[in-house]
Amino acid sequence: xxxxRETGAFAGLLLxxxxxxxxxxxFATVDNLLNVAEQTALVGVLATGMTFVILTGGIDLSxxxxxxxxxxxxxxxxxxxAPAAAAILLALLAGAACGAVNGAxxxxxxxxxxxxxxxxxxxxRGVALLLTDGRPISGFPPGLRALATARPLGVPAxxxxxxxxxxxxxxxxxxxxxxxxxxxxxxxxEAARWSGVAVRAHxxxxxxxxxxxxxxxxxLLTARLDSAxxxxxxxxxxxxxxxxxxxxxxxxxxxxxxxxxxxxxxTMGVLRNGLNLLGVSAYxxxxxxxxxxxxxxxxxxxLRRRADALAARRA
Amino acid sequence: MTRLLATLALFALAACNRGGDGGRPVxxxxxxxxxxxxxxxxxxxxxxxxxxxxxxxxxxxxxxxxDAERQLQIVENLIQRRVAALLVVPSGSREIVPAIVKANxxxxxxxxxxxxxxTAALRAAGGRVATFVxxxxxxxxxxxxxxxAERLGGAGRVAVxxxxxxxxxxxxxxxxxxxxxxxxxxxxxxASQPADxxxxxxxxxxxxxxxxxxxxxxxxxxxxxxxxxxxEAIAAAGKAGAVTVVGFDAQDDAxxxxxxxxxxxxxxxxxxxxGRQAVVSAYRLLKGEPVPAEQPVRIExxxx
Numbered sequence: 224x225x226x227x228r229e230t231g232a233f234a235g236l237l238l239x240x241x242x243x244x245x246x247x248x249x250f251a252t253v254d255n256l257l258n259v260a261e262q263t264a265l266v267g268v269l270a271t272g273m274t275f276v277i278l279t280g281g282i283d284l285s286x287x288x289x290x291x292x293x294x295x296x297x298x299x300x301x302x303x304x305a306p307a308a309a310a311i312l313l314a315l316l317a318g319a320a321c322g323a324v325n326g327a328x329x330x331x332x333x334x335x336x337x338x339x340x341x342x343x344x345x346x347x348r349g350v351a352l353l354l355t356d357g358r359p360i361s362g363f364p365p366g367l368r369a370l371a372t373a374r375p376l377g378v379p380a381x382x383x384x385x386x387x388x389x390x391x392x393x394x395x396x397x398x399x400x401x402x403x404x405x406x407x408x409x410x411x412x413e414a415a416r417w418s419g420v421a422v423r424a425h426x427x428x429x430x431x432x433x434x435x436x437x438x439x440x441x442x443l444l445t446a447r448l449d450s451a452x453x454x455x456x457x458x459x460x461x462x463x464x465x466x467x468x469x470x471x472x473x474x475x476x477x478x479x480x481x482x483x484x485x486x487x488x489x490t491m492g493v494l495r496n497g498l499n500l501l502g503v504s505a506y507x508x509x510x511x512x513x514x515x516x517x518x519x520x521x522x523x524x525x526l527r528r529r530a531d532a533l534a535a536r537r538a
Numbered sequence: 539m540t541r542l543l544a545t546l547a548l549f550a551l552a553a554c555n556r557g558g559d560g561g562r563p564v565x566x567x568x569x570x571x572x573x574x575x576x577x578x579x580x581x582x583x584x585x586x587x588x589x590x591x592x593x594x595x596x597x598x599x600x601x602x603x604x605d606a607e608r609q610l611q612i613v614e615n616l617i618q619r620r621v622a623a624l625l626v627v628p629s630g631s632r633e634i635v636p637a638i639v640k641a642n643x644x645x646x647x648x649x650x651x652x653x654x655x656x657t658a659a660l661r662a663a664g665g666r667v668a669t670f671v672x673x674x675x676x677x678x679x680x681x682x683x684x685x686x687a688e689r690l691g692g693a694g695r696v697a698v699x700x701x702x703x704x705x706x707x708x709x710x711x712x713x714x715x716x717x718x719x720x721x722x723x724x725x726x727x728x729a730s731q732p733a734d735x736x737x738x739x740x741x742x743x744x745x746x747x748x749x750x751x752x753x754x755x756x757x758x759x760x761x762x763x764x765x766x767x768x769x770e771a772i773a774a775a776g777k778a779g780a781v782t783v784v785g786f787d788a789q790d791d792a793x794x795x796x797x798x799x800x801x802x803x804x805x806x807x808x809x810x811x812x813g814r815q816a817v818v819s820a821y822r823l824l825k826g827e828p829v830p831a832e833q834p835v836r837i838e839x840x841x842x
Contacts, residue, residue: 255618262611357703361632361659371636444607448633449663454604499615502596505572509601 229483231523232470236490239515243497250500257379263492264381265440265447267485269459270466271385271392272436274484275429277467278396279409280476281336283430285325285343286437286463290456291351293318293438297367298360298451307366315438321347322434326427340430344460351453361450370446381443385485388439393481405429409476466491469519471527490519564594565820566621567813568612570603570629570653576787576809577627580651583810584625587817595817596621606633613637617644623668623820625649625813631656631706638665647823651816652809654706669829671816673837675707678805679714681839682784685803686715686725686756689782693724697747699740699759699768700732708735708760711786711805715758728754733764740767748775756782762792762804769800788840796842803841811835 243250269286276283296317300310321343328339373380396402404425407415416422440459445451470487472479494515498508567584569577581597588595598616600608606629616624617640624646628634634655641648642665652672660667686696698715701708712730719725729747733740740759747754748771757772759765765785772781778800785792788806795801812835819829 249619252618258614258618262614265607359630359632362662447610447636448606448630449636449659450606450630450633452604452606452630452633455607457602457605495611496615496618499598499612500619502598502619505597505599505601 229471229480229486231526232483232486232490232519234526235469235519235522236486236493239490239493239497243493243500247497247500250497255496255500257377257382259489259492259496260382260385261379262496263488264379264385264443266459266462266466266491267385267488268388268436268440268443269463270470270484270488271389271481272433273460273463273467274392274470274472274479274481275396275405275432276336277409277464277472277474278405278476278479279426279429280412281329281426281429282340282464282474283322283325283433284337284340284460285321285347286433286440287456287459287461288344288347288351289318289321289434289437290441290444290459291453292321292347293441294445294451294455295351295354295360295453297442297445298363299354301363301367302360307364310367311442314442315435318438318441319431319435322431322437323427325434326430329430330423330427336430348453355451355453357453359450359452363449367442367446368449370443371449381447384439384443388436389481389485396481401425401428406477410478462491465516469516469523471523487519490515562592562594563622563824564596564619565623565625565817565824566596566598566616566619567625567651567816568609568616569597569599569627569651570609571601571605572597572599573601574603576807580627580809580813582813584813584817586810587814587821591817591821593817593821600629604629606630609634610637614640617641617646621646622824623647623649625651625816625820627652628655632659635659635663635665638667639663642666647820649816649819649823651812668823669819669831669833671812671819671833671835673807673812673835674714675710676714676717677834678786678807678837679711679716680718681714681805681837682711682758682786682803683715683718684721685839685841686758686782686784687719687722689802690722690725690755692722694726694755695728695751695753696725697744697751697754697757698727698730699743699757699764700730701735701760701764703732705735711760733759733767735761735763737763737767740764741771744768744771745774748772748777754781756784758784760786762787762789765801765804766791766795769795773800793840796840799842803839806838806840808835808837 273283293314297310297314300313325339325343328334329336370380404420407420408422408425412422444455466487467484469490470483498511569580585595598612609629624641631654638648647668650667650670700712728751731743733743757768759768762785765783769783772778783801785804788804792801792804815833822829
């Protein structure tokens with residue numbers, strides 16, 4: 224049994240998989256499950272960064288727009304003849320830079336994260352449109368595309384990227400001082416400050432992580448579509464927040480795990496896949512996704528209350 | 539709580555999975571979105587044809603018209619669903635190419651509807667499509683151009699409201715319009731500016747055009763939404779009725795404006811017919827019959 228907060232998320236995910244396995248023969252095939260893992264990579268990577276931000280009690284609404292801006296930076300660099308590795312590095316730097324501006328405004332400017340990242344959302348999207356004149360960029364040399372088409376050991380590369388980044392993030396949060404301090408800031412910033420935690424530095428850092436991972440998402444997206452669109456990533460921030468919340472991370476900060484977020488992202492990926500396999504109407508799909516987000520959080524809360532009650536009785 | 543949710547989920551899924559295949563071949567239509575009456579009409583035509591031919595039709599679409607990544611995911615999922623044929627209206631002419639290549643690899647025939655695929659990108663990626671079913675936007679532009687030239691008696695000043703730069707269908711309409719005007723050297727385009735397919739943008743742009751060129755006698759807008767914005771600007775300038783306004787799409791609002799004499803013409807496409815023709819083509823392909831690579835669907839001028 225997995226411990227604490229992510230238990231509910233994984234239970235919900237398994238439940239959903241069981242229901243789909245019963246409902247359609249096309250769901251529980253190796254091919255389809257790998258397909259879901261590949262499709263989930265985008266939200267999974269984005270939500271991993273969002274987990275850091277939400278753990279500090281903040282929010283990052285700009286990630287969808289940063290996906291567009293970083294993708295455009297990647298596309299322009301590639302079309303300008305840069306080698307794929309250099310173009311990817313540039314995109315990651317662009318994403319991290321947007322995150323650094325967010326972080327600086329939240330900490331030095333003492334502005335609410337909601338406002339800062341709402342502003343960045345508009346600025347990054349606008350710059351992406353300006354740089355491209357509103358048109359998609361395509362016609363890249365074949366190097367980048369391998370990130371979407373390669374299947375080392377039979378597993379799609381985007382899924383491996385997601386697992387690697389989630390694994391690294393989980394280790395950082397669970398095993399390093401940085402991770403402990405990030406959670407401390409979200410749990411009680413005042414107490415953290417008195418304990419000698421550099422609250423501003425850690426708060427600013429999570430926005431850099433979020434921006435850089437949004438850029439990583441942009442790299443995967445651009446490779447998948449073989450095109451960089453300035454309108455890419457619209458409302459991805461909401462998918463990322465939903466994944467984090469389904470994963471059992473508290474919007475108030477302090478508690479939560481990347482593993483839970485991974486379960487949350489997979490839940491949304493599985494659900495969308497299942498609804499397509501079942502041929503559910505496009506309108507009903509929007510309803511179903513909303514219901515599952517709320518239901519997942521309900522189940523999570525119910526499980527946690529029961530665990531708390533048990534612990535209280537034992538004490 | 540958990541058990542209740544499980545029961546509910548299973549019930550919901552069973553309810554969604556209505557009908558069952560019953561052994562009929564399943565084909566899928568993937569429009570850009572279902573939040574647009576154009577594609578609702580397309581589904582209606584496709585469904586009627588599928589019912590009469592004994593095919594099961596699945597319709598799946600993204601929430602947003604421009605969400606190419608979601609469209610790719612839907613196509614990937616439908617390939618897993620082992621559909622027999624894929625009818626797709628590309629969200630992006632180039633962005634659809636990876637989806638087509640994946641369908642090719644799974645031996646699912648792809649029929650492209652309404653919006654063309656970028657042929658160079660498709661060829662570079664080694665993809666192939668079975669057919670294109672759709673109206674020729676260039677032809678529609680020509681219809682509008684000939685109407686304007688006739689109304690002006692072969693001589694006069696014309697303004698053009700362009701769509702989003704780089705957007706395939708708007709560009710094609712513009713090209714056709716200019717081509718048709720070339721046959722009447724007396725007609726000159728005095729202004730041609732983008733108004734992003736939006737009503738309030740079109741209102742502002744048209745106000746500016748009327749300031750700069752008070753003698754404008756006709757305006758062509760690449761869609762009806764912009765045409766209606768132009769109508770308002772013309773009325774605000776006190777020139778209602780003095781300027782011929784031609785739009786594109788034959789929306790209900792535009793038809794009403796034409797009936798009321800505020801607009802003069804619009805170009806109608808027939809999405810239900812596109813849906814029908816695409817399903818019939820899929821049926822032929824499944825039976826092993828050949829289908830033409832290009833299947834034009836009629837396009838008509840609507841006037842009072």
